[in-house]
Amino acid sequence: MRIALFEPEIAGNVGAVLRLGACLGAAVDLIEPMGFIWNDRRVRRAAMDYIDHVTIARHAGFDAFRATTGSRRxxxxTTKANHSAYDFEYRPDDVLxxxxxxxxxxxxxxxxxxARVRIPLRSEVRSLNLATAASLALGEALRQTATLPQ
Incomplete structure (x- = not known):
């Protein structure tokens, strides 16, 4: 399973997602342009030494990224979806x-x-932090596919 971030803007969020990927065994795709310089110290601060334990792929744009996904879903x-992320049936090779x-x-x-899915939220709030949303999504996808690390 992979996590893909489309044009992420905040270095700390990317670092947190890299740490998540390292801990749960998911590779991370970064689709450029990003809103910060790649060697930004905030990325490493959030990822800490976990950055050495995650597979990272950087892509020059969405088309370049999509060319690497093959038959993966x-x-x-997105907050614009109607289908709950908890009712969706994930596959082990999905790209989130x-x-x-x-x-x-x-x-x-x-x-x-x-597919488009949303994480259900209370109506009076807009959205979750990117890294928090990725954590919930990856955790559910791995739980469903029984691919959680032991």
Whole structure:
């Protein structure tokens, strides 16, 4: 299973997702451009030494990223979806896609995804932090597919 971040804007969020990937055994795809310089110390501060234990792939844009996914399903996590992330049936080779913090993904990217799901939230709030959403999503996907680390 992989986590893909579309044009992430906040270095600390990327670092936290890299740490998540290291701890739970998920590779992380970073779809550029990013809102910070890759060697930003905030990435390493959030990821700590876990950054050495996660497979990271950087892609020049969405088309370059999509060319690497093959037959894997691209599951978009978005507040605009109607299907709950907890009712969705994941597969071990799914790619869990998250949009940029400020704007999600454009419609042209959403249209190329195989599925769109949302994490149910209380109606009076907009969204979760990117790293928190990725944690909930990856945890549920791994639980369903029985691929959690031991």
């Amino acid at each position: 691209l599951v978009l996590f 896609l998250f949009g940029k913090e400020s704007a999600g993904v454009p419609a042209s990217v959403a249209d190329l995804c195989d």
